[in-house]
Amino acid sequence: MNALSKFLTPSRVLVVGFAVLVLLGTLLLTLPQATTDGLGLSFLNALFTATSAVCVTGLVVVDTGTGLTLFGQSVILFLIQVGGIGFMTFATMFAILMGKKITFKERLLLQEALNQVSVEGVVRLAKSVFFISFMIELIGAVILSVRWSFDFGWSKAIYFGFFHSISAFNNAGFDIMGNFSSLTGYVGDPIINLTIMVLIICGGLGFIVLADIKSNRKKKFRLHTKIVLTVSGGLIVLGAVLIFVIEYSNPKTLGTLPLGTKVMAAFFQSVTARTAGFNTINLNDMYETSLLSMMVLMFIGASPGSTGGGIKTTTFVSIILSVLSTYRNESRIVLEGRTIPKDNIQKAWAITTTASLLIFFIVSILSLTERVDLMTVLFEVTSAFGTVGLSLGLTPALSVAGKAAIIITMFTGRVGPLTLAFVLAQKRKNQGQIKYPEERILIG
Amino acid sequence: MNALSKFLTPSRVLVVGFAVLVLLGTLLLTLPQATTDGLGLSFLNALFTATSAVCVTGLVVVDTGTGLTLFGQSVILFLIQVGGIGFMTFATMFAILMGKKITFKERLLLQEALNQVSVEGVVRLAKSVFFISFMIELIGAVILSVRWSFDFGWSKAIYFGFFHSISAFNNAGFDIMGNFSSLTGYVGDPIINLTIMVLIICGGLGFIVLADIKSNRKKKFRLHTKIVLTVSGGLIVLGAVLIFVIEYSNPKTLGTLPLGTKVMAAFFQSVTARTAGFNTINLNDMYETSLLSMMVLMFIGASPGSTGGGIKTTTFVSIILSVLSTYRNESRIVLEGRTIPKDNIQKAWAITTTASLLIFFIVSILSLTERVDLMTVLFEVTSAFGTVGLSLGLTPALSVAGKAAIIITMFTGRVGPLTLAFVLAQKRKNQGQIKYPEERILIG
Ligand SMILES: [K+]
Ligand SMILES: [K+]
DSSP states (O other), X not given: OHHHHHHOOHHHHHHHHHHHHHHHHHXXXXXXXXXXXXXXXXXXXXXXXXHHHHTTOOOOSSOHHHHXXXXXXXXXXXXXXXHHHXXXXXXXXXXXHTTOOOOHHXXXXXXXXXXXXXXXXXXXXXXXXXXXXXXXXXXXXXXXXXXXXXXSOHHHHHHHHHHHHHHHHTTOOOOOSSTTOTTGGGTTOHHHHHHHHHHHHHHHHOHHHHHHHHHTTTSOOOHHHHHHHHHHHHHHHHHXXXXXHHHTTOTTTTTTSOHHHHHHHHHHHHHHHTTTOOOSSOGGGSOHHHHHHHHHHHHHOSOTTSSOOSSOHHHHHHHHHHHHHHHTTOSSOEETTEEOOHHHHHXXXXXXXXXXXXXXXXXXXXHHHSOSOHXXXXXXXXXXXXXXXXXXXXXXXXXXXXXXXXXXXXXXXXXXXXHHHHHHOOOOSSTTTOOOOBOOOOOO | XXXXXXXXXXXXXXXXXXHHHHHHHHHHHHSGGGBTTXXXXXXXXXXXXXXXXXXXXXXXXXXXXXXXXXXXXXXXXXXXXXXXXXXXXXXXXXXXXXXXXXXXXXXXXXXXXXXXSSSTTHHHHHHHHHHHXXXXXXXXXXXXXXXXXXXXXXXXXXXXXXXXXXXXHTTOOOOOSSTTOTTGGGTTOHHHHHHHHHHHHHHHHOHHHHHHHHHTTTSOOOXXXXXHHHHHHHHHHHHHHHHHHHHTTOTTTTTTSOHHHHHHHHHHHHHHHTTTOOOSSOGGGSOHHHHHHHHHHHHHOSOTTSSOOSSOXXXXXXXXXXXXXXXXXXXXXXXXXXXXXXXXXXXXXXXXXXXXXXXXXXXXXXXXXXOSOHHHHHHHHHHHHTTOOOOSSOGGGOOHHHHHHHHHHHHHHHXXXXXXXXXXXXXXXXXXXXXXXXXXXXXO
């Protein structure tokens, strides 16, 4: 018992928690009630779908709109919500509602789950996360429901409104439009575009940033918040400009659209690549250069402690600043009058390298198991790692080995490659004691 | 004058020196005497070919064996030799032979060129580099000449022997076999395979390692030497095993060969990918997975201060060790009882990131200008950056913009992305004085 509780470090509990949630979802989706054909999903497809939902990825082997029943879709929605907001936050809210006291051990878990430096204020933060998420999702759902009431009956409109609002805020990318079409039917619709975009962006900023914005109106933001807002804004605009310029005269994508819609579609595709996973134009028709740009956005992803994936905006900024400081022969990394600690930078390097190696490794495996071109495979794997959910169409055609590889990639992407490495790494003993002399080697 | 000599830091002199050598070669190759059609190369093709030779890359737009005359081929050989061994080493030997004294400024340049920490002993090292190179190339040339004397007349055999020995030791990858065939005609020939492989490996270890081995027979090697030998050996074996396993039953590559030849071909392709650029089997027939493995070898490349390119073996080891130490929460990186200095690691990160971003950027450009699949483009660009010279056939078909992009990539790859960044970066003033408070951000 003591060995077990020693084994169950906070990171391990979180990883195990995610896994349990995935297994629960898998079981539910294999039930006959889950699919419209009355057979339930096969175990592998159920595992794939549940992982995709819990990891808020949105890659699907079975079309959510036509293949799953209302029950099946509800399972997805539940997994998205718990997976996106985090099951520790969920469990905490549940405990509070039940009138239970939150123990110190649970607070430690929350601290890890919410990526906080100190255990102080974590319960308040969890409540805040829950409340903010609920409010934003509600507002989004109302707007979308009203919009869709013009197309469908009220009950369908409200269901669609809630489903897509929750899916968008949690950067899940699941849709129930049918036939893997995502939001391509609404490329020119400003209400749907803007609402979904705002939901995605809010979800991708991270709860810490949202809480900082909420409590610091007009006052000074934390360095973290400033970085996240600047980088998120910069990446969205940069991505949109690139897509706009490259696709401007592509007759299959933006070419035939009016100017306003061109701009909106460029922005939508840029926003969605930062781990949401909806799309309003057909990705297979885009030029390779646009797809490469979107892959960069997918790889960088959203911000820490958010519903999104990727290596994260702050990780990206840290490595860029670190490289620039090396060019300039400066030893410290200064931003906005603050020095970024060395271990922050070291963590950023570890995440980026692990992510790159993981993607490369999975791509190599898929290059053996699937006989498709490199772009399709690289896009799929980057999308899975970034928990984005965009695909050039490979997902439903994946082989058994391919599905397994993508399941592992989604899970690693959501849990975080570094968390997983911490969980798996064996600490070496006694190495800290001895001080070895330095010896220079030649680099580059 | 003072401003000029202040501007001309050692790294800048080296970059300018490389550029001057490229321009000299370009001019010579545009002469009518250089090509068999009597027209000379066009400016762009001459620039491409001269860059490829000086940077010991081996990507060719015009077949060296059939398109260039003896004069043209001699120009290539001269550029390879000076580019590979380094023009500072060359200039120093020339000065010594002329009885001139080597000034302190020239010693500083040599220190930079030979990637040394101190200026002490650099002239002796330069002499050593020159002597070792000459001896190895001579031995290689003799063996190859004797082997080819069975196929051709003696004069042709000797010429072929010297050309390919120099090209192999300098990891240049240029061949004069004709029709872009490289050494595919000798896939089963042990003498040619072994000789070329040994030449490539010796050239790729780096002069510092060769000098260390020469002067430390049976004594203790430097940490740098140990790392280079271990990693080079490991990469060669790993690459060979992967290629052997993946291609074992591919009827177009290893499938039809006898077992011994299979092993030899796997080793040859692995060795050559580590920046030499010859090939004995047709790369277009290999599976994508093998090509991906070869791309990793091309990206890592040879060792520092060698004739090869890539981010270098020590850079690769440094980032891997750094990531592993982050996983284990260790702050120092210890290897063989020695601590690797922090600035070594920082430099490794900067090189790797710059290289990755450069490759990605050039691939994006080529995805616009050339209408071929991602694998072909990525392979070409990685090959150019690693100054490898392997190609899936894109080189001769490159557009004007594509050629320009590859020229820049080869040059950056040979000079080193970090050297170029140092040359281009403006030092910020006064930043060192002020100490800013630390503020933690969330990563990953
Ligand atoms: K997603
Ligand atoms: K080469």
